Amino acid sequence: MADSSATPALPFLVRHEFLIRRLHSLSGLIPVGAFMCVHLLVNSSVLNSPETFQNNVYGIHALGKLLPIVEWVFIFIPLLFHMAVGIMIAAGGMPNTQAYPYGANIRYTLQRATGIIAAVFIMYHVFHMHGWFHFDGWLSMAESVGGHKFRPYNASSTAGAALQNPVILVLYAIGIIASVFHLANGLWTMGITWGVWTRPAAQKNALVVCSAFGVLLGIVGLSALAGMYNVGKGEAYQAAIEAENRMYEARVEAGSVQPNEHKRIEERGTRSEE
Amino acid sequence: MIAPSKDHVSTYAEAPKPEAFDVRILRQDAPGESPKWERFRIPYEPNLNIISVLMKIAAMGKNAQGKPAPPVAWDSNCLEEVCGSCTMVINGRVRQACSALVDRLLEDRPTEIELRPMSKFPVLRDLVVDRGRMFRALERVKAWVPVDDYLDRGPGPREAQAKQETRYPLSECMTCGCCVEACPQYTKVELTREPGETDSQFEARRKQAFDTAFLGPAAISQAILFNDHATGQMQADERMEALTGPGGIQVCGNAQNCVAVCPKSIPLTTSIARAGRQATVYAIKKIFDR
Ligand code: HEM
Ligand code: SF4
Ligand code: SF4
Ligand code: FES
Numbered sequence: 001m002a003d004s005s006a007t008p009a010l011p012f013l014v015r016h017e018f019l020i021r022r023l024h025s026l027s028g029l030i031p032v033g034a035f036m037c038v039h040l041l042v043n044s045s046v047l048n049s050p051e052t053f054q055n056n057v058y059g060i061h062a063l064g065k066l067l068p069i070v071e072w073v074f075i076f077i078p079l080l081f082h083m084a085v086g087i088m089i090a091a092g093g094m095p096n097t098q099a100y101p102y103g104a105n106i107r108y109t110l111q112r113a114t115g116i117i118a119a120v121f122i123m124y125h126v127f128h129m130h131g132w133f134h135f136d137g138w139l140s141m142a143e144s145v146g147g148h149k150f151r152p153y154n155a156s157s158t159a160g161a162a163l164q165n166p167v168i169l170v171l172y173a174i175g176i177i178a179s180v181f182h183l184a185n186g187l188w189t190m191g192i193t194w195g196v197w198t199r200p201a202a203q204k205n206a207l208v209v210c211s212a213f214g215v216l217l218g219i220v221g222l223s224a225l226a227g228m229y230n231v232g233k234g235e236a237y238q239a240a241i242e243a244e245n246r247m248y249e250a251r252v253e254a255g256s257v258q259p260n261e262h263k264r265i266e267e268r269g270t271r272s273e274e
Numbered sequence: 275m276i277a278p279s280k281d282h283v284s285t286y287a288e289a290p291k292p293e294a295f296d297v298r299i300l301r302q303d304a305p306g307e308s309p310k311w312e313r314f315r316i317p318y319e320p321n322l323n324i325i326s327v328l329m330k331i332a333a334m335g336k337n338a339q340g341k342p343a344p345p346v347a348w349d350s351n352c353l354e355e356v357c358g359s360c361t362m363v364i365n366g367r368v369r370q371a372c373s374a375l376v377d378r379l380l381e382d383r384p385t386e387i388e389l390r391p392m393s394k395f396p397v398l399r400d401l402v403v404d405r406g407r408m409f410r411a412l413e414r415v416k417a418w419v420p421v422d423d424y425l426d427r428g429p430g431p432r433e434a435q436a437k438q439e440t441r442y443p444l445s446e447c448m449t450c451g452c453c454v455e456a457c458p459q460y461t462k463v464e465l466t467r468e469p470g471e472t473d474s475q476f477e478a479r480r481k482q483a484f485d486t487a488f489l490g491p492a493a494i495s496q497a498i499l500f501n502d503h504a505t506g507q508m509q510a511d512e513r514m515e516a517l518t519g520p521g522g523i524q525v526c527g528n529a530q531n532c533v534a535v536c537p538k539s540i541p542l543t544t545s546i547a548r549a550g551r552q553a554t555v556y557a558i559k560k561i562f563d564r
Contacts, residue, residue, distance in 0.1 A: 014486050014520045018557065021524035093458045093527060099366050100456050100531045108458060108529035189528040195551020198544050 024085040025193050027078045033183045035075050040176075040217060043159075043224035050156035050231050050240040054247055057155040058257065068134070079122070086115045107185050114182040121175030128162065153248050153263040157240040160232020169229060176221040184214025241265070292318050295380060296338060297327055299346055300390040302397045306466055309397070312346075313338040324364060324371035324379075324389065325350050328401075347400040355537060358450025362401050363390040368455040368535055371401075392455045396464040407463060408449050410484045411493035414516045419506045431504035444499040444545065446538040447492055453532035453542060454490040459525050463487045486520040491532035494523055495545035501552065514556040523549045 013020065042060075046053040063070055090112040097109050126132060131139050131148030142148040149162035163169050188210040191197040197206040231240050248264065251257035294317045302309040314331050315338040316322075322330075325348070332345035350360040353372045360371040365379060365388050379387050395403035454460040463483050467476045489497075497513040500506035517523045526546055533542040 010486060010520060017520050018518040018522055018524045018553070022554075022557070089527070092461070094461055096456070096458050096531070100534065102531060102534050104528065104530035105458070105534075108527055111527075192528050192543070192547045193524075193526075193550050194554050195547050195549075198547035198551060200541065200544065203543070203547070 020085060021089075022193075024082055024089070025190055027082040028183070028186045029190060031074045032079050032082055033186065036179060036183060037217060040180075040221040040224055044220050044227065046156050046159075046231055047223060047227040050236075051243050051247065053156050054153075054244055057152050058247075058251065061152050061263070064258075083115075083119050083122075087119065090115060107188075111182060111185050111189065114178040114185075117174065117178035118182055121171065121178065124171070125175060128168070129159065151264050153257075153260070154241060154244045154265045156228065156231045157237055157244060158265060160228045160230070160237060160240070162232070163225070163229045164232050169225070172225055173222060176225060177218060180214055180218045180221055184210045184217065187213065289381075291320075292380065292384065294318055295376070295384075296386045297331070298386060298388045299331075299400070301346065301400050302391070303399065305396055305398060305464075312343060314343070320377065322376035324362075324374040324376070324387075325353060325360060327376060327387070328371070347398075347402050349402050356448055358448035361392060361450040361452055361455070363392060363455070364388070368392060368452045370450065370452075370537055373537070392451055394455050394457075394460055394462050395451065396462075403451075405449065405451050406480070407484045407487065408451060408454065408490065408492060410481060411489045412449070412496055414485060414489060415493050415497035415500075415513050416509050416516070417493065417496035417500055419500060419503060420509065421505070433504055437502060437504075441499055441502050443538070443540055444495055444502075447496060447540055448538065449492060450537065451492075452535045452537055453492050456531035456535040457488075457491060458529050458531065459527045460488050460490050488521045488525040489516070489523075491526070491542040491546060494526070494549050495540060495542050498545040498548050498552075510552075511556070514552060517549055518553050518557060523553050 009015075042056045043053070045056050061067060093108075093112065095109040095112065097106050127142065127147045129148075129150040131142040133139075139148050149158055151158040163172065188203075188207055191206050191210075192203065197203045230236055248257065252259050294315050297314045297316055299312055299314065300309050301312050314334070316327055316330055328346055328348050331343075335342060335345070337343040348360065348362070348371065350372055351357040352359075355370050355373040358370070361368060362371055364371065364374050365383060371389075376387065389401060391397045391401045392403050395405055395407065397403055465476070465480050465483055471479075494517065497517055501510045501513055523546065528543075528546075530543050532546075533540070536542055
């Protein structure tokens with residue numbers, strides 16, 4: 001402002017509000033939203049067979065030592081940024097759907113609610129499967145409280161086994177639905193934020209497209225969950241472990257995978273909660 | 275909406291009329307004081323609006339319990355929904371009092387009407403609020419065409435008819451405040467004067483607080499109106515500076531309540547999306563044009 005010469009310098013977050021909000025908007029789609037789509041699609045490959053999913057996981061783990069760097073730079077840091085700014089944004093608004101119960105206003109409130117649900121779910125999910133940090137002492141602590149369940153070289157069987165508790169299964173279903181809604185609706189608001197769809201008719205059409213995208217991605221996500229769950233019990237579970245172990249040994253023999261017992265089920269095997 | 279629609283009148287005309295109805299008003303004596311509800315009982319008459327109800331209350335001088343009550347303060351001017359000064363929250367929804375017809379309000383809620391001042395502005399007294407932040411927002415985005423001199427600069431740029439037609443609806447804004455009242459991203463800024471603070475010190479502090487708070491949909495739409503004008507366009511970059519500054523377009527969360535409640539049916543969300551598009555281009559230009 002021209003007439004602000006005598007005013008004190010504004011705080012960083014206020015001065016750069018526009019840039020921060022646009023980076024927040026962008027990070028929701030790239031890389032976080034894009035990652036979520038890939039993640040759900042890869043997970044749904046378990047519906048074809050546990051081997052297909054296992055192959056995809058080997059593909060991801062082919063990055064080797066680079067994997068944690070890629071994870072942090074392209075997934076965790078953008079996600080944490082989006083989450084932190086998102087929580088600030090949600091705290092700054094005053095939802096008023098009671099007085100003004102219009103569709104877009106309800107979605108505005110749901111965007112914030114699903115963001116918070118996604119935050120809680122993702123933190124839990126990453127702890128539950130991954131354990132957050134890969135230090136040995138930390139991991140054994142995480143395991144003792146129900147975290148770090150996933151083993152990349154026994155991908156389907158460990159993921160499936162981790163979902164056998166019905167409470168956890170329901171939690172995952174809620175988390176997936178909330179995250180998918182959040183992405184689909186976020187795509188629609190992004191189009192307005194960046195000025196892609198400006199007229200009411202265009203916004204209505206975009207809403208149809210974004211809704212269709214949300215429904216499709218929701219189906220992918222929930223069927224991946226169901227597929228994983230089914231591989232985690234009974235004969236399918238035993239078959240999956242055997243297939244995974246066969247694939248592991250073949251890959252080690254071919255030299256395409258370095259032996260790494262950390263990424264496999266421990267030999268003592270039978271997990272205590274089953 | 276000059277004459278009430280015929281079918282509306284006829285359905286209500288057949289319904290039995292109440293003898294009287296209650297009006298519940300959230301009253302506040304002065305800025306910063308705590309508000310309290312007061313109830314008034316009004317004998318029914320056909321074709322009342324909320325302004326005429328408030329005039330009756332002033333004439334009665336007593337509340338529903340028969341106790342003396344000072345007249346309720348309100349703002350109004352044009353009485354035909356063009357000045358915006360009588361905006362208040364009627365039965366939970368923000369709108370103009372002068373065009374709020376009692377017969378229609380009683381159709382929705384047969385025995386009682388509820389009046390509150392707008393919640394996003396400092397209350398001066400009863401139903402009167404200070405919309406100064408909205409006018410400050412118009413200054414921030416330079417919502418005008420600067421032609422303040424006596425030089426003959428010759429004819430301005432030609433205006434296309436089609437462009438003029440898209441601008442006209444935006445020009446109908448009366449800065450009434452409905453849109454910002456309904457906006458979940460527009461939160462109240464109310465300052466209280468510190469002891470010993472002069473008028474100009476307080477004013478400066480108020481402006482400073484306004485200048486980082488959300489502009490609101492009305493001012494964003496006005497910025498687009500003048501960015502669309504062939505002469506106004508010459509200040510487009512200055513408006514974009516304000517729109518991308520603190521409290522700018524980025525605060526909007528796309529709840530789209532503004533467009534739903536605007537009494538002038540101004541396409542606010544179209545203006546917001548267009549402002550977003552212009553901000554995208556402007557920000558990229560600014561990064562590379564250093
Ligand atoms: C982890 C916790 C999260 C929180 C607290 C959160 C919060 C938010 C909030 C409050 C908004 C609205 C911003 C606005 O209207 O200005 C938003 C927008 C968005 N979020 Fe998230 N979010 C989270 C996770 C995610 C995830 C996992 C994704 C991707 C799948 C995502 C994608 C988006 C997108 C695409 C937008 C739209 C941006 C725009 O309107 O310009 N968010 N988020
Ligand atoms: S845009 Fe509409 S609701 Fe907002 S101030 Fe102008 S006339 Fe009122
Ligand atoms: S669209 Fe933006 S400005 Fe309009 S009510 Fe929603 S948040 Fe407010
Ligand atoms: S008195 Fe002018 S709008 Fe109501």
